[in-house]
Amino acid sequence: MPRQPPPLTPRHIAIIMDGNGRWATRRGLPRVAGHREGVRAVRRTIEAAIEHGVRWLTLFAFSSENWRRPADEVTDLTFLLRHYLHSELKELDEAGVRLHIIGERDRFGPALDRELADAEARTATNERLNLVIALSYGARAEIAAAARRIALKARAGTLDPASIDEDSFTAHLATAGMPDPDLVIRTSGEQRLSNFLLWQAAYAELIFDDALWPDFGAANLAGAIAEYARRERRFGARPTASAPVPPIVSAQ
Ligand code: IPE
Ligand code: IPE
Ligand code: MG
Numbered sequence: 001m002p003r004q005p006p007p008l009t010p011r012h013i014a015i016i017m018d019g020n021g022r023w024a025t026r027r028g029l030p031r032v033a034g035h036r037e038g039v040r041a042v043r044r045t046i047e048a049a050i051e052h053g054v055r056w057l058t059l060f061a062f063s064s065e066n067w068r069r070p071a072d073e074v075t076d077l078t079f080l081l082r083h084y085l086h087s088e089l090k091e092l093d094e095a096g097v098r099l100h101i102i103g104e105r106d107r108f109g110p111a112l113d114r115e116l117a118d119a120e121a122r123t124a125t126n127e128r129l130n131l132v133i134a135l136s137y138g139a140r141a142e143i144a145a146a147a148r149r150i151a152l153k154a155r156a157g158t159l160d161p162a163s164i165d166e167d168s169f170t171a172h173l174a175t176a177g178m179p180d181p182d183l184v185i186r187t188s189g190e191q192r193l194s195n196f197l198l199w200q201a202a203y204a205e206l207i208f209d210d211a212l213w214p215d216f217g218a219a220n221l222a223g224a225i226a227e228y229a230r231r232e233r234r235f236g237a238r239p240t241a242s243a244p245v246p247p248i249v250s251a252q
Pocket of ligand 3: 018019020
């Protein structure tokens with residue numbers, strides 16, 4: 001049986017939204033103006049993702065390392081996040097968007113933590129688009145937390161260490177139950193992952209767009225999806241699109 005060709009539209013797109021600060025600085029504006037404009041790009045991107053039939057969209061909004069920024073910028077970002085929730089939640093809900101938050105969101109304080117939990121609960125039955133927002137997220141911290149959870153279960157005797165494999169490890173990550181991203185897009189011309197989804201993006205296609213995040217829109221997303229459709233995803237198998245993927249056998 002020939003392998004089914006992969007669908008041309010990625011099921012899961014993850015975006016490293018970078019370049020807000022440069023967008024503002026180039027206009028002689030304070031950095032917060034770039035973050036504010038970045039929120040508009042988020043809105044456009046969600047709409048475009050829905051139009052393309054993308055089922056999962058993960059947005060990297062704040063990294064574990066972004067706490068290193070000056071306190072006033074962190075405050076501005078927290079304020080914007082809260083404002084975004086208040087102004088968009090109703091519309092997101094009506095559009096069929098289900099919200100998921102990954103990362104150490106409790107670091108933003110109990111009030112925002114509760115609002116985020118409420119937003120997840122309110123949208124929990126929506127099915128059109130799963131919108132994952134990564135907040136105070138870092139992949140290494142996520143992987144270490146998964147290892148910790150597994151170790152605690154092993155010590156308690158509820159998990160057999162011999163049973164730990166890729167699937168069971170995946171089930172202990174913050175993204176448990178979510179499909180891996182097929183496509184990771186980073187804006188602003190930087191070409192690095194900055195500690196984003198290191199485990200989950202093992203076989204994602206990577207696209208680097210020179211646009212600064214506030215300038216990103218439907219055309220950029222369409223361009224990335226078109227580029228993705230031209231790529232051949234081989235997952236280590238031989239480069240013949242119609243050949244079945246053989247099982248992995250070790251040479252002994
Ligand atoms: C991305 O834009 C937003 C966050 C990281 C929160 P930046 O703020 O990193 O913008 P640049 O990279 O300084 O231009
Ligand atoms: C990555 O952008 C994090 C987010 C987009 C939230 P950064 O601007 O923080 O990344 P570095 O520091 O340039 O790697
Ligand atoms: Mg940046």
